[in-house]
Amino acid sequence: MSASELKTTRSMGPVFSPPATEDLLNGGRLLRRAFLEAGACSSRRGTTVIEPEQTDPPVFLIHRGLAYSSATLADGRRAITEIHLPGDIVGAASIVMGGAHYSVIAGSDLSYRPLSATTLRGLMGNPQIAMRVLALVGEDRRRADRHMVGLARLDARERLCVFLVDIHDRLRRRELISRPTFNVSLNQDEIADHLGMTMVHVSRTLRRLREEKLVIVDRHVVIILDLKAMREVALGQASEAVKEIIPA
Amino acid sequence: MSASELKTTRSMGPVFSPPATEDLLNGGRLLRRAFLEAGACSSRRGTTVIEPEQTDPPVFLIHRGLAYSSATLADGRRAITEIHLPGDIVGAASIVMGGAHYSVIAGSDLSYRPLSATTLRGLMGNPQIAMRVLALVGEDRRRADRHMVGLARLDARERLCVFLVDIHDRLRRRELISRPTFNVSLNQDEIADHLGMTMVHVSRTLRRLREEKLVIVDRHVVIILDLKAMREVALGQASEAVKEIIPA
DNA sequence: CGGCGGATTGAAGGGAATCAATGCTTGTGG
DNA sequence: CCACAAGCATTGATTCCCTTCAATCCGCCG
DSSP states (O other), X not given: OOHHHHHHHXXXXXXXXXXXXXXXXXXXXXXXXXXXXXXXXXXXXTOEEEOTTOSSOOEEEEEEXXXXXXXXXXXXXXXXXXXXXXXXXEOTTHHHHTSXXXXXXESSSEEEEEEOHHHHHHHTTSHHHHHHHHHHHHHHHHHHHHHHHHHHHOOHHHHHHHHHHHHHHHHHHTTSXXXXXXXXXXXXXXXXXXXXXXXXXXXXXXXXXXXXXXXXXXXXXXXXXXXXXXXXXXHXXXXXXXXXXXXX | OOXXXXXXXXXXXXXXXXXXXXXXXXXXXXXXXXXXXXXXXXXXXXXXXXXXXXXXXXXXXXXXSOEEEEEEOTTSOEEEEEEEOTTOEEXXXXXXXXXXXXXEEESSSEXXXXXXXXXXXXXXXXXXXXXXXXXXXXXXXXXXXXXXXXXXXXXXXXXXXXXXXXXXXHHHHTTSOSSSEEEOOOOHHHHHHHHTSXXXXXXXXXXXXXXXXSEEEETTEEEESOHHHHHHHHHTTOOHHHHHHSOO
């Protein structure tokens, strides 16, 4: 089996460096276990889970619901830099950076498990966990890169397709959904802040996508009608390198 | 001394988590040492240093010159996601991610020291180095976040100010310059791809900044005329949380 | 000198923002 | 049970920032 075939075969989840994979899997197990020892918390939609001023904030494993990281400028302009889904670990980088420079806000009613920064720093003594934490941050970074490319070079329609397909794929990979229908508990204002556009234009663009019979977004329910076509809009012009990251 | 005063005092470089700082400093030393044991390399301007297809690529410490990470879409649109300056360590995340999903290109003639992914993975056994590597990726992520906010919510003039002030501050912090004049060996096309605009509009906006007597960018030479005013454009509306990150 | 890549400038067009009004749910209270 | 307010979404009209297209210019090098 060739290398490329191998890559296509294991299309679930992010592709790690083969020599590191063993450690990563084990580190992942240990890390999850550490989270499970912590008690579960919950926050209602709209609550700020992490404040930017907070020093040495805890790290969260999201159990249910959706959260996002956002930064607000003094004049009120806001950008949502990342969407966190169930299974995501939020804020891993802050254990060395001494604090987030953004807020983490519950986008829906949320349940999660916090792990104190100190505890996690202690766990870093285990190289497998250290590797795993590094992988978490690396994965975030990869997503951030893709998002930057989108913000810099895609138009509104493309951004929305990428956004929706992305969420779909992440939920699918985690086996949280089995059909191309899911719930995104963000309102259009929040989507706009994530994609660098206005609510008005999100609304118009969603209408267009609906008319094109690509996807229906009503309230918080997303129904993807033509996943293949959406992928084409999203990645039709993505480079081969980027395509490899996204499972078909 | 209050906490905020303390923060302002140590205004050089990124602020780390206090409990981790000791480890980080030591890990940093060890890491630099590992790089210095490797031989120096050089690449001419325009060379691709890391290809996106490359599996398990090495990590680089840049010695002299400038490089950037870029992703190109199939239709030719390109986004430059990050600028790497002397002293930066490039590609640390790829030791677990199994490869970059972007190219790293020499923006000028470049000299650097590579460290193989395998070697660095071995060094991760040392918790101090592991912490330090995590900090590297975390720092990158922080910059990525700032850049996303810029792409999403700043206009052309603001983006250019942020960009130039950012480079200035990074060079200043590393003590590579002492006056607000420096060299950015990127052409306007590359700047445009970094800031998500067109070369034509970069040109126009730079003219405007010149007329406003804020900064002169001629060829590859940047002369900042009014640093304070530029910071105001750049961060005038930055949130307090973001401001703290940037040294005055 | 001529040619070339990069930068500049002008004119025209378009995508998205802005302003503003209306509609639709939902929840609350009379 | 309806009225009404509040929040969110939709739609239209207008404006504007930025892109696109195209021509010119400038410094550099063979």
